[in-house]
Amino acid sequence: MGGTIIASDFDIQGRILSPLPTRDSVLPILPAFFTAARRKQTLSQLAASYILPFTAADRLENFDRTKSAALMARLHHSDYNLQGFFAPLSEVIDVNKVNGLRVTLAEGEIVHVRTSVNAPEMRCYVEARTEQAAMELLQQTAGLIRQWAESSYPDAGFRFED
Structure with missing residues (x-):
């Protein structure tokens, strides 16, 4: 159960990913995968680069x-x-x-x-x-x-x- 409601567009290299007004557990992880791949980092390296609460x-x-x-x-x-x-x-x-x-x-x-x-x-x-x-x-x-x-x-x- 759970998920995130995506209510805004994502601009990914000039291409728009439209909002998904449902609770989705996969869509929110895609930007993390994309960012890690673009930076040539693992997900744990990417996470370590942020100061999270x-x-x-x-x-x-x-x-x-x-x-x-x-x-x-x-x-x-x-x-x-x-x-x-x-x-x-x-x-x-x-x-x-x-x-x-x-x-x-x-x-x-x-x-x-x-x-x-x-x-x-x-x-x-x-x-x-x-x-x-x-x-x-x-x-x-x-x-x-x-x-x-x-x-x-x-x-x-x-x-x-x-």
């Missing part, structure tokens, strides 16, 4: 769907709510609301939270400069979600507006 993912299992929907609604409601929730981590400088909520923090880290469509759980994905930073960010984000879900008043300790 470290990623980490986890899920909060048995997470009540009504609570996850309420949290996502709160975070989508306003920038004030969004900034208030993520304030213990950092300032939010960019937001993408496609497939949950993906925020970029002031230091460049990325946090993506979303409800699962097929299980009662909240999913969390992060990107950071180091493996340790990614793991810490993942734990901190999961902690914020748990804190919100377990509080007797769901907004306790968070800067939210109605």
